[in-house]
Amino acid sequence: MLLDTLLQATFHWSQLLQPQFYIEHGGLWLILFVVFAETGLFVGFFLPGDSLLFVAGIYSTNIANEIVHTGNEYLDLLVLLILISVAGIAGNLVGYWFGRKVGATMYEWKENMLFKRRYLRQAHDFYEKHGGGAIVIARFIPIIRTFAPIVAGIVLMDKKKFFVYNIIGSVTWVFRMLFGGHFLQKWILLEFGFDLKNHLE
Secondary structure: OOHHHHHOOOOOOOHOOOOHHHHHHHHHHHHHHHHOOOOHHOOOOOOOOHHHHHHHHHHHHHOOOOOOOOOOHHHHHHHHHHHHHHHHHHHHHHHHHHHHHHHHHHHHHHHHOOHHHHHHHHHHHHHHHHHHHHHHOOOOOHHHHHHHHHHHHOOOOOOHHHHHHHHHHHHHHHHHHHHHHHHHHHHHHHHHHOOOHHOOO
């Protein structure tokens, strides 16, 4: 379905920055891929993570019904929270693993105007002292969330510490965005009879 859309003459690359595009043309599976890519792959930094999750909250029942018909909005949200959080956790783990694999060789690189070994040592000390908080906060900052796990791997942040804060960060981020979108839609519809689904542009 997504491939057909990409091949159509009416498709424009700017649509890739619009969250509803992913929901309408790929649903849950594309959301999971975007979250994974944005949090773990270099090429994912331009993807609309926050806005995609917020809009996914608005469409939560429709999206959850792709895999299970619960008939309960809270169960729908719980299913999405678990699945999307797992995608975010997995993305960060891939980024961290990549950073660990590449990081060791960086200590042997020749220093120049842009690269100094002391930068790696400073980053290592920062992650040792504040690393957990940095991993959690990075989830809420576009672009930074793509590179934070890679840098954590490069500076050899403790694996267990990274894993714990990775889970906390992912669940907190997904919960805030997903539930925020869902309950804003619900409140505006109830109070003003205004359906956000019809006005996402």
